[in-house]
Amino acid sequence: MRKLVIDEGEIPPVRVQREGSSSYVYVRTLFDPETAGSANAVLGTMTIPPGQPEPMLPHAHFEYDESEYVASGEGYVVLGPSRDQLQRYELKPGKAFFVPAGYPHCIANTGEGDLKIAFSFYPAWVKGRPYREIAVELTDVKKSA
Numbered sequence: 001m002r003k004l005v006i007d008e009g010e011i012p013p014v015r016v017q018r019e020g021s022s023s024y025v026y027v028r029t030l031f032d033p034e035t036a037g038s039a040n041a042v043l044g045t046m047t048i049p050p051g052q053p054e055p056m057l058p059h060a061h062f063e064y065d066e067s068e069y070v071a072s073g074e075g076y077v078v079l080g081p082s083r084d085q086l087q088r089y090e091l092k093p094g095k096a097f098f099v100p101a102g103y104p105h106c107i108a109n110t111g112e113g114d115l116k117i118a119f120s121f122y123p124a125w126v127k128g129r130p131y132r133e134i135a136v137e138l139t140d141v142k143k144s145a
C-alpha cells in the first residue's frame with residue numbers, strides 16, 4: 001500500500017555497520033519506491049549513538065548525490081572528492097550538507113546524545129530493484145539485526 005504520510009516511530013530501525021568498522025548507525029527508511037511508490041525518491045533518518053570511538057569507514061555512492069540535514073546532536077562529517085582529499089566539517093542541529101556522487105564520506109557523533117540526521121537521494125537507476133540491495137553492494141555495508 002502506498003504511504004504518503006508516515007510516523008518515523010512506525011518504522012523499525014535497522015542497525016548498519018560497515019565491514020571493518022566498529023562503529024554503527026541505525027537507519028529508518030521513511031519513503032522509497034517500495035513503500036511510497038515514488039518514481040525514485042528516498043527519504044530516511046540515521047541515528048548515530050554516542051560513545052563510539054571512531055566514525056564508520058568512508059564510503060561513496062557512485063550513482064547518486066545525497067543531501068543530509070542534522071536534526072539533533074553534534075558531530076562531524078568528513079567528505080571530499082577522494083580519500084586523500086577529505087575535509088572535516090562540524091555538525092550541529094540546523095546544518096545541512098551535500099555529498100556529490102562519488103565523494104567518500106563518513107559521519108561521527110561527538111556529543112553526549114544521539115546524532116540524528118535526515119537524508120535524501122534520488123537513485124533513478126534502481127527502478128525495479130530494491131535500492132537497499134544496491135546500496136549494500138556499493139558501500140560494502142553489513143546489516144545486522
